[in-house]
Amino acid sequence: MEFAENALQMYTDVVDSTIITYNGPFDAQVLSIIAENIEYSLSNNPRVSKKIFKIFIELAQNISYYSAEKQVNEEGNYFGVGILMLREFKDHYSFSTGNIIESKQVLPVLQKCETINILDREKLRQYKRKLRNMPSGVPGGGNIGLVQVALTADHPLEYDVINLDSEKSFYILNVRVNKS
Secondary structure, eight states: OHHHHHHHHHHHHHHHHEEEEEEEEOOHHHHHHHHHHHHHHTTTOHHHHHHHHHHHHHHHHHHHHHOSSEEEOTTSOEEEEEEEEEEEOSSEEEEEEEEEEEGGGHHHHHHHHHHHHHSOHHHHHHHHHHHHHSOTTSTTOSOOHHHHHHHHHTSOOEEEEEEOSSSEEEEEEEEEEEOO
């Protein structure tokens, strides 16, 4: 009986705090619907809504472009597959994403997250300018999205990687946004 009560409590906690959850391909049509839902759900706090919308765009693009799991639409375009969840808590929102990445990408992704988390706001801005000025195709160049997410959220990135097999891993990212 204790297991059932714990499971029910977990379910209730997730349902009560969840604003949006999605699992599937991150194509333009789906992203448009999610964006409208975010805007509507957070319309009572325009400043926070704008922050979460910016974070959503960056993280959704990361999944669409970099997920190792892809789906194709009727036009033959490929989109990354992943999951996202926006949850509300007493003093903050939590925006989480997850997607499969190639295991060879784990170390660069973890290093980038670690670098972002050790930098203060001014150093993050400098890092963003440095990345923006690097030629495309250069390892570590571009990819300013996670830096922008950290700047927008004004909180460190919370992240982890779960090894699935020798070729694939599941990358999880969570960002906290204060309500005030």
